[in-house]
Amino acid sequence: MNVMDKSIERVMLSEEQIAKRVKEVAAQLDRLYEGRRPLVVCILKGSVVFFADLIRHMTTPLELDFMAVSSYGAGTESTGRLKVTKDLTTDIAGRDVLIVEDIIDSGNTLYNLKKMLISRAPASVNIVTLLDKPERREAPMEPEYTCFVIEDEFVVGYGMDYAEEYRNLPYIGVLKRSVYEK
Ligand code: IMP
Ligand code: MG
Secondary structure, eight states: OOTTGGGEEEEEEOHHHHHHHHHHHHHHHHHHTTTSOOEEEEEETTTHHHHHHHHHHOOSOOEEEEEEEEEESTTTSTTOEEEEEEOOSSOOTTOEEEEEEEEESSSHHHHHHHHHHHTTOOSEEEEEEEEEOGGGOOSOOOOSEEEEEOOSOOEEBTTBOBTTBSTTOSSEEEEOHHHHHO
């Protein structure tokens, strides 16, 4: 047990469980984009590990881009405004865009992001998320592809953080309450 493992209450999804499911979803996306050349967008930073695994399981010729966003006003205002801290470098007009997200919680971030991207006239926008916490939803946001639906618990690992820590844990774990209540 390493120093990070000690902060984990329980393993929610093991490396093996994640790998198996990511492969299945990659195959679904290959079928969806057959004969096309999608622009696959990694939403930094939390999606980076999922993104790296997902694209390597896809066999469709594709392009990559990266974006960093945060929503503020979320929580109290369910509309939450979007702050883009790093924008795409690709012109998405007429492109098939696939957004890769780590977790959908209130849904405010992706709701606003999808709206903004649609205003740039892409051919299509789809969302694939590693995790979905539907109980917490505030915005009308349903991802087209979901790897795992989870209960309302705070999770870390496989790219996801608490105060920028735990992103490099290879599995997804529930953080001990003592870590964020101290
Ligand atoms: P929302 O859907 O706008 O509420 O925002 C989702 C974002 O909140 C995700 O992209 C994560 O960065 C963060 N987030 C939500 N739940 C968790 C969690 O359980 N662990 C780590 N980050 C989370
Ligand atoms: Mg995120």
